[in-house]
Each structure stands twice: as C-alpha cells, then as structure tokens.
Amino acid sequence: MSILCILAALFCFLYCAVVFLIKSGSKFYLVWAVGGLCFLGLAMMLHFGWWDRLPLMLRRVFCAAVAAGLVLFVIVEGCIISRFHDRGRENLDYIIVLGAQMKPAGPSAVLKFRLDAAYDYLTENENTLCIVSGGKGSNEPCTEAEGMYRYLTERGIAPERIIMEDKSTDTSQNIAYSMELIGRKDVSVGIVTNNFHVFRGVHIAKAKGFEDVCGISARSNVYFQLNNMVREFFGIMKDFACGNLF
Secondary structure (H helix, E strand, C coil): CHHHHHHHHHHHHHHHHHHHHHCCCCCCCHHHHHHHHHHHHHHHHHHCCHHHHCCHHHHHHHHHHHHHHHHHHHHHHHHHHHCCCCECCCCCCEEEEECCCEECCEECHHHHHHHHHHHHHHHHCCCCEEEEECCCCCCCCCCHHHHHHHHHHHCCCCHHHEEEECCCCCHHHHHHHHHHHHCCCCCEEEEEEEHHHHHHHHHHHHHHCCCEEEEEEECCCHHHHHHHHHHHHHHHHHHHHCCCCC
C-alpha cells in the first residue's frame, strides 16, 4: 500500500509540474503538490507503522470520511461529464458566453474555445443575440467582454448582435448580470462554456430564474482536463454552499 501511495505522490508532483509549465492561467495546480505531499505522508505512516498506532476510532472516522468524499466526488464528476456534449437547440433567443482570462495577445485558450463555439452557433442561427460576459481582472489588459466582442466582430459577427456585460467576476455574476441586460426570464438561452463547466453554468442559470436554458459545450485543452475537472468539483461545492445551485 505504501508503494501505491508513493506512485500516487509522484503522479501528483509530475502533473503539477506539467500544468505549471504549460501555464493553465490559474494557481489551482498547487492542489496537486498538496495532494502529493499528503500521499507521501500517508506512505511514511504506513511504512513506519505510525498508522497502526493511531486509535482505532480515529482510523475508522478517517476512512469513512475519505470514502464519503470519494462517493461525492464520483457523483459530481458524473454530473459534469453528463453535459460534456451539450449542443443547445436551434434559434435560441440569446446565448451567453461566460468569460475567462484575456491576455495581451488576445483570448486565452480556454476563452478562445468558448468564442469559437459561440461563433459557430451564431453563424448557423442568424436571429440569435449574443451576450459576452466578463469584467476586467487585475492581470488582464481589458475587460473580458471587450476582448470577446472584438474577437467575434473581427470574425464577421455583426456588432448589433453582441451585447457586452463587463462587470462580472465569476460564473454566478456572469449569469445574474446578463439576466439584467436581457430583462426577462421567459426567453430561451444557451450557456456557452467549456465542456467541464457546462453543468455548473446551466444549473446556475436555472437557479437564477431562467425558464428555458440549455448548454452549448466548447472543447477544452486535453492537458488541463484532469486539472479542470477537479477544480470544477470544488467550484460546484462552493456554489452549492453559497446557494447559487439548485
């Protein structure tokens, strides 16, 4: 068992390094370093017999908590995966493109995937309006909404079809502020975001009051997919605790 823990620790450290070197745009990769340290600690406890010296009740409580956490993790990840291939419906009244990092050279890879999915939808559904949603972070050259607007118009989407929401800083605000711009809850809306994020985006939109909402899934970087899936688990837990889901 200690060998398995060591192998798990090595995987965590290696994946942490890969995500860091490729530059994911956030510091969530540090979670993998923490996970690696935890596995190393557990390996040492097993190897030197420290685990067996702990009170039996403490070991049982720890194992039960880990088992419950794993069950919850699997259930949530299943919900996330269930929305991976959402393609929305034809002729929606609005699509909302959720913001992500803007870089000096243009949209980050994550945001570009979302914008490309939005572009494809808008070219196939000429009566649909688009809300690009996202404010300006401390490390961004402009608001995410402005960068998205520029990207879509430069690709040929008519400016009058794009509405900018440039105040939000997270997914919940993306949806809430976009709803204020629309002014109604009975319109049909598509939430455009990366595959791992669709489940949360759609359910936040439903919780905010949209009556007819669906997901439009964009792809994501395969190297970051595992990191994104784990990060999304914590994002869903946070939004559930804050009352933004269901």
